[in-house]
Amino acid sequence: MPKVSGLYAITPDTDDSERLIEQVSAALDGGARVLQYRNKGCDPVRRLWQASILASLARSRGALFIVNDDVELARAVQADGVHVGRDDAAVASARAALGPAAVIGASCYNDLALARAAVAAGASYVAFGAVFSSGTKPGAVAAPLALFAHSIDLGVPRVAIGGITVANAGQVVAAGADAIAVIGGLFDGDDVAERAATLAALFD
Ligand SMILES: Cc1ncc(COP(=O)(O)OP(=O)(O)O)c(N)n1
Numbered sequence: 227m228p229k230v231s232g233l234y235a236i237t238p239d240t241d242d243s244e245r246l247i248e249q250v251s252a253a254l255d256g257g258a259r260v261l262q263y264r265n266k267g268c269d270p271v272r273r274l275w276q277a278s279i280l281a282s283l284a285r286s287r288g289a290l291f292i293v294n295d296d297v298e299l300a301r302a303v304q305a306d307g308v309h310v311g312r313d314d315a316a317v318a319s320a321r322a323a324l325g326p327a328a329v330i331g332a333s334c335y336n337d338l339a340l341a342r343a344a345v346a347a348g349a350s351y352v353a354f355g356a357v358f359s360s361g362t363k364p365g366a367v368a369a370p371l372a373l374f375a376h377s378i379d380l381g382v383p384r385v386a387i388g389g390i391t392v393a394n395a396g397q398v399v400a401a402g403a404d405a406i407a408v409i410g411g412l413f414d415g416d417d418v419a420e421r422a423a424t425l426a427a428l429f430d
Pocket residue numbers: 234236262264294295309310311312313314331332333353354385387407
């Protein structure tokens with residue numbers, strides 16, 4: 227199982243499946259190594275359909291496929307894993323539901339103690355953020371980049387999220403993040419493949 231590292235693309239919330247598939251395809255072409263299906267809005271049938279298509283797309287390109295929030299959807303589409311935050315299933319129950327090989331990601335906001343607890347409970351990676359202000363999630367907790375220097379001993383990949391763009395991603399990688407999770411900075415506008423390639427190249 228490849229590790230969580232490099233460019234971690236997270237889908238924008240949309241009902242437009244055709245455009246979503248095109249954009250995700252471009253992100254994978256550009257070098258995204260992890261794809262998370264995150265959709266807070268659309269109906270369950272469309273969510274299942276979108277997730278199934280994106281799971282196949284990610285698999286065909288050798289990228290990890292993670293479902294946000296929904297352990298049952300992750301299981302239904304045979305995703306590589308699930309990402310959970312404070313309003314979602316606990317890490318231990320996601321691990322118990324999906325098994326020892328699953329990739330379980332945990333949101334840890336700006337909280338190193340939460341990250342230690344998530345790893346102890348079986349998280350495969352942790353995420354800190356928002357490292358910059360996020361248009362997608364304006365109310366997100368702010369997290370300092372210094373967290374990455376202070377969390378090397380966690381022993382799992384540490385993902386940065388929140389407001390990351392081509393213009394500021396270099397700072398995040400320099401701070402020590404193992405992966406950068408990006409929505410708007412990747413999918414807002416055209417040239418998704420080009421932006422993905424620029425972001426992915428920061429890890430070469
Ligand atoms: C990689 C990654 N990091 C953080 C989050 C945020 O998860 P959460 O706090 O549960 O918030 P929502 O995404 O569910 O709004 C994430 N999804 N992915």
